[in-house]
Amino acid sequence: xxxxxxxxxxxxxxxxxxxxxxxxxxxxxxxxxxxxxxxxxxxxxxxxxxxxxxxxxxxxxxxxxxxxxxxxxxxxxxxxxxxxxxxxxxxxxxxxxxxxxxxxxxxxxxxxxxxxxxxxxxxxxxxxxxxxxxxxxxxxxxxxxxxxxxxxxxxxxxxxxxxxxxxxxxxxxxxxxxxxxxxxxxxxxxxxxxxxxxxxxxxxxxxxxxxxxxxxxxxxxxxxxxxxxxxxxxxxxxxxxxxxxxxxxxxxxxxxx
Amino acid sequence: xxxxxxxxxxxxxxxxxxxxxxxxxxxxxxxxxxxxxxxxxxxxxxxxxxxxxxxxxxxxxxxxxxxxxxxxxxxxxxxxxxxxxxxxxxxxxxxxxxxxxxxxxxxxxxxxxxxxxxxxxxxxxxxxxxxxxxxxxxxxxxxxxxxxxxxxxxxxxxxxxxxxxxxxxxxxxxxxxxxxxxxxxxxxxxxxxxxxxxxxxxxxxxxxxxxxxxxxxxxxxxxxxxxxxxxxxxxxxxxxxxxxxxxxxxxxxxxxxxxxxxxxxxxxxxxxxxxxxxxxxxxxxxxxxxxxxxxxxxxxxxxxxxxxxxxxxxxxxxxxxxxxxxxxxxxxxxxxxxxxxxxxxxxxxxxxxxxxx
Numbered sequence: 323x324x325x326x327x328x329x330x331x332x333x334x335x336x337x338x339x340x341x342x343x344x345x346x347x348x349x350x351x352x353x354x355x356x357x358x359x360x361x362x363x364x365x366x367x368x369x370x371x372x373x374x375x376x377x378x379x380x381x382x383x384x385x386x387x388x389x390x391x392x393x394x395x396x397x398x399x400x401x402x403x404x405x406x407x408x409x410x411x412x413x414x415x416x417x418x419x420x421x422x423x424x425x426x427x428x429x430x431x432x433x434x435x436x437x438x439x440x441x442x443x444x445x446x447x448x449x450x451x452x453x454x455x456x457x458x459x460x461x462x463x464x465x466x467x468x469x470x471x472x473x474x475x476x477x478x479x480x481x482x483x484x485x486x487x488x489x490x491x492x493x494x495x496x497x498x499x500x501x502x503x504x505x506x507x508x509x510x511x512x513x514x515x516x517x518x519x520x521x522x523x524x525x526x527x528x529x530x531x532x533x534x535x536x537x538x539x540x541x542x543x544x545x546x547x548x549x550x551x552x553x554x555x556x557x558x559x560x561x562x563x564x565x566x567x568x569x570x571x572x573x574x575x576x577x578x579x
Numbered sequence: 580x581x582x583x584x585x586x587x588x589x590x591x592x593x594x595x596x597x598x599x600x601x602x603x604x605x606x607x608x609x610x611x612x613x614x615x616x617x618x619x620x621x622x623x624x625x626x627x628x629x630x631x632x633x634x635x636x637x638x639x640x641x642x643x644x645x646x647x648x649x650x651x652x653x654x655x656x657x658x659x660x661x662x663x664x665x666x667x668x669x670x671x672x673x674x675x676x677x678x679x680x681x682x683x684x685x686x687x688x689x690x691x692x693x694x695x696x697x698x699x700x701x702x703x704x705x706x707x708x709x710x711x712x713x714x715x716x717x718x719x720x721x722x723x724x725x726x727x728x729x730x731x732x733x734x735x736x737x738x739x740x741x742x743x744x745x746x747x748x749x750x751x752x753x754x755x756x757x758x759x760x761x762x763x764x765x766x767x768x769x770x771x772x773x774x775x776x777x778x779x780x781x782x783x784x785x786x787x788x789x790x791x792x793x794x795x796x797x798x799x800x801x802x803x804x805x806x807x808x809x810x811x812x813x814x815x816x817x818x819x820x821x822x823x824x825x826x827x828x829x830x831x832x833x834x835x836x837x838x839x840x841x842x843x844x845x846x847x848x849x850x851x852x853x854x855x856x857x858x859x860x861x862x863x864x865x866x867x868x869x870x871x872x873x874x875x876x877x878x879x880x881x882x883x884x885x886x887x888x889x890x891x892x893x894x895x896x897x898x899x900x901x902x903x904x905x906x907x908x909x910x911x912x913x914x915x916x917x918x919x920x921x922x923x924x925x926x927x928x929x930x931x932x933x934x935x936x
Contacts, residue, residue, distance in 0.1 A: 397832065453597055
């Protein structure tokens with residue numbers, strides 16, 4: 323479980339997050355949505371312990387992360403960014419094996435257990451037959467799957483994903499989301515894709531100007547009353563035959579807001 | 580993910596493929612060890628007095644077993660050429676490993692001890708001690724070079740910073756700035772010196788030379804090489820993580836800024852000791868890691884030993900050319916590595932353009 327209390331983050335004089343309170347239960351998938359610059363990535367980085375908050379705290383399984391080492395964090399929290407920008411001369415296996423270092427120690431290197439864990443993770447993400455391919459030759463979707471495989475080997479109970487499908491086409495986007503659902507025990511995903519939030523997330527947080535404007539189940543939160551003022555658009559929610567919400571947006575007409 | 584209750588089953592194909600890559604890397608290490616050994620035996624025999632490799636091996640074998648070996652040939656092989664051959668090998672190994680490490684830390688294939696100001700710092704240290712303080716002992720110069728190299732990198736880190744995704748790029752810019760500044764300081768010291776003799780020897784040293792290897796210098800280089808390269812091979816997984824970016828480093832449980840700092844300081848100390856002994860030898864640290872990656876991929880447990888052996892062999896070859904090509908005159912070895920290295924860099928560039936990498 324991740325518990326955030328009164329989390330405030332500044333960059334110089336500018337306040338990026340203003341007193342965020344939220345609880346992310348174990349086993350849930352939480353989406354963070356909001357317009358550009360609303361503080362989504364900042365919140366995710368604070369959960370990952372990369373930013374030092376100016377106020378409040380983040381607890382992972384009841385422990386304040388401020389006092390914990392990077393290795394302690396890596397054993398509990400994994401992070402997948404928008405795009406993996408790896409060393410192109412490393413192979414898929416080399417990159418995925420890095421996930422094992424947090425548990426085994428940085429000097430342990432490879433070994434039979436790591437090789438097997440890497441093979442198993444690559445089987446899950448569908449790259450087992452390309453284990454020795456260099457990262458230079460992989461597509462964006464394949465690189466994201468490598469990042470997810472590394473997360474699997476890392477074996478952390480919480481996975482943070484920052485717009486993991488931003489650079490991907492629809493098919494790869496769906497595949498990655500499917501993978502995230504399968505592998506992540508507790509996931510926090512920064513998203514622009516509201517449909518995925520309704521389809522696959524248990525909880526949605528709407529962020530605007532560093533504050534949580536609304537939080538709760540996707541059905542309750544992702545409604546025009548919440549989204550219109552945040553995105554400054556008119557939101558049209560269309561329900562498909564499978565009762566999944568589809569969103570269309572239009573710019574507000576002159577004089578409307 | 581880890582299978583604790585292992586049973587005897589055939590390893591999955593993915594595991595076998597990974598093992599095959601590692602086995603190939605080990606074979607390269609063995610092959611390069613043989614190449615380097617052969618190269619050393621040949622280099623010991625080349626010079627104004629040609630000595631066949633069989634005789635060289637006999638003399639070295641006798642010496643290593645502690646048997647008395649008299650005669651002029653033994654003196655040439657053991658007393659004159661061996662220190663130089665060993666120094667070339669050690670320096671080539673250290674500079675190449677340092678290049679591979681700095682390329683990983685800076686996440687840039689153009690990084691080498693020159694680009695990050697390490698050589699310039701060591702040079703300034705030596706120039707200051709030799710020209711201003713008037714000291715000339717090998718250990719004093721080694722200490723000055725080490726202090727200069729570490730000081731320069733500390734300055735680069737202070738100016739460039741280590742944090743953020745752009746951290747490595749800023750590090751290179753800061754390295755260039757510090758390098759130019761320290762080179763100017765060194766040149767000024769040479770210009771200002773009232774001892775033409777000392778200024779000339781510093782200038783010759785700056786071009787890189789293995790012509791007068793003193794036992795103390797060789798010993799300090801050997802210690803720097805074995806400790807430095809040994810430690811760096813031990814922490815090779817950290818280099819993999821750093822070269823893969825901050826997210827990967829954190830996933831590996833590392834604080835990327837701290838890891839970069841420690842690796843940079845340690846590597847610059849190793850290079851400082853080497854530069855003190857042999858002066859500024861360019862291109863080896865830049866070129867050899869690229870060759871090594873071409874042979875064994877990017878994993879640093881493989882790249883570092885292969886770089887060390889390849890770099891040792893390359894500098895040994897360059898130095899043998901330097902001392903024999905226009906004998907009895909001697910070309911500074913830095914000139915030879917530059918002549919050999921520059922075309923390779925162009926080749927690398929052309930390949931990068933055609934493959935789009």
